[in-house]
Amino acid sequence: LQTSSAPATFLDVLKAQTRPEHDAIEHAIRLTSPSITVEIYRRTLERFYGFYRPLEPVLLDPGQWPDAALDMTARRKTARLVADLQDLEVDVARLAICGDMPPLDTPSDRWGCLYVIEGSTLGGQVIGRHLERRLGLTPAFGARFLQPYGARTGPMWQAVRSGLTAHASSEETQRRVVASAIATFRGLCRWMSGEIA
Numbered sequence: 188l189q190t191s192s193a194p195a196t197f198l199d200v201l202k203a204q205t206r207p208e209h210d211a212i213e214h215a216i217r218l219t220s221p222s223i224t225v226e227i228y229r230r231t232l233e234r235f236y237g238f239y240r241p242l243e244p245v246l247l248d249p250g251q252w253p254d255a256a257l258d259m260t261a262r263r264k265t266a267r268l269v270a271d272l273q274d275l276e277v278d279v280a281r282l283a284i285c286g287d288m289p290p291l292d293t294p295s296d297r298w299g300c301l302y303v304i305e306g307s308t309l310g311g312q313v314i315g316r317h318l319e320r321r322l323g324l325t326p327a328f329g330a331r332f333l334q335p336y337g338a339r340t341g342p343m344w345q346a347v348r349s350g351l352t353a354h355a356s357s358e359e360t361q362r363r364v365v366a367s368a369i370a371t372f373r374g375l376c377r378w379m380s381g382e383i384a
């Protein structure tokens with residue numbers, strides 16, 4: 188993991204300890220397959236919607252995040268999912284909603300979950316380019332959710348990284364953030380794979 192003798196930061200540890208879960212979900216959602224079809228993509232968006240719609244009002248409640256600079260309102264992506272699904276002629280009202288959310292009770296729970304949800308915008312850029320090439324979908328039609336921040340992706344992610352570092356200042360908070368990130372990845376992965384209804 189380390190290329191120099193500098194000690195690993197908490198962010199290095201968090202990334203390393205969640206790598207198996209990241210790779211599992213990346214594999215499970217299959218959006219970078221060369222043989223991606225609109226049907227596979229639509230099904231993937233339907234599942235994301237079923238997870239994000241109940242999650243976002245709780246996770247991104249600005250009242251839970253004292254640092255207003257993190258701009259939780261701007262991080263909401265459910266409306267983008269709805270617009271993408273409407274582009275693909277899906278009746279959103281009939282979609283299944285996940286009843287099994289990751290733990291969000293403590294600030295460390297929320298930081299671990301936010302890490303996963305916001306980190307996915309990095310992969311979203313890779314997937315977005317692939318979908319544009321293969322399926323002609325763009326941030327203006329069908330692929331709004333995957334690239335929500337456009338040119339602001341870097342700064343939006345840096346703000347999460349800074350907040351995580353400030354929050355996880357003790358061994359105890361670090362342990363809890365890692366556990367929550369793993370729980371979020373696993374819960375989302377099970378839901379995306381259709382293992383939980």
Ligand code: HEM
Pocket residue numbers: 198201202209212213214216217218219302303304305306307308309310311313314375
């Ligand atoms: C085909 C699917 C995916 C691809 C190709 C992908 C790819 C990537 C890439 C290229 C990065 C940047 C790595 C770096 O800068 O070091 C990244 C980071 C990340 N991705 Fe994914 N990703 C995918 C799916 C997901 C999903 C579904 C989630 C969670 C919902 C996710 C969560 C994260 C997180 C949390 C990071 C930040 C890692 C860190 O720097 O600590 N990814 N991903």
